[in-house]
Amino acid sequence: MKLALALGTALALPLVIALPSQAENPAQVQQLLTTNLCAGCDLSGADLTQAHLIGADLSGANLSGANLTEANLEGADLSGANLEGANLSQAFLTNALLNNAVLDDANLTEARIYFAEVAGSSWLNANLTGTEIVGTPISIGGD
Template sequence: MVQGITQWLWQCVTSPVALPVVTAFSLLMVPVPAAQALDEGDLQRLIETNECPGCDLQAADLRRLDLSGANLEGANLKKANFFYAVLDGANLSGADLSSTNLSYVSALTLISDLTNSSGQPIEIPAKFIGADLTGALLNYGDFSGADMTEANFFEAFIDKTQFVGSQLQRTNFASTFVHDIDLRGANLCGSTYWGGNDYRRSCDVPVTDLNE
């Protein structure tokens, strides 16, 4: 269903009224909870402890929750609703975020109360390493500084979202709708870009040394 919706959004974007329509649509697109999939115990665990790696939170309603520093590594978050949620410093590496609503999400670097050997505060970036974001909505979000290495954005819809200084190496942007995003300082080395070609900006090795 989401793939069909994504195709519709692609068609709409050529219209002068496309952006208002698409934005309004994304705000209204709230996943219907799937009682047979969501583990209520896992949801309660997340809310109480901010720790739920590998949990089953499919179609969970997580709107406007402050999940700063949460551990959701490898969790099933398919069709979850993170509208306006705070994911600063959260770990969603390896999570299934397919068809998830990440509109207006904040996923910035968390400044810890702990300090390093130099006495400086420890910075904890939000992590989406290897996360599956197939068909996800990422409108008006801020993922600046996030580590999204090898994340899969296949057929995702991304509009007016910031990835300033983000780690996007070897990410998959094939068939992704992208409009008005900020990639200043982002590392896109080896990512599969919109045209289906490997993107080689900010690579650590010369272009001639990369595999074709």
């Protein structure tokens, strides 16, 4: 009996370790979706696909690895937010505040970035393939 339990535990342990984990705080995800206010929240790894976050306060939030595919972030405050490795493909970022935000390794494929504020933000290795950038001072490539 003990041998069977030990064997079962040994076989199941790699499966538990291999399971993906989400770091986001479910209560904070719900808070964001309900109130549009989540400054400083931990939303890392959160699935916010097609979320309507118009004018949301996400300043200082941790959105690393979050899925914001097709999210509407028009007028959202993402100042100082960590968006490292986030998926913002086809996201709408008109008038968004991205000052001092980290977008390193973020996927912004086919996103629309119009008249966004980006002073002090970091875009190392961000994927901007097919992204429409209008009235936003983002430099691409070179020194």
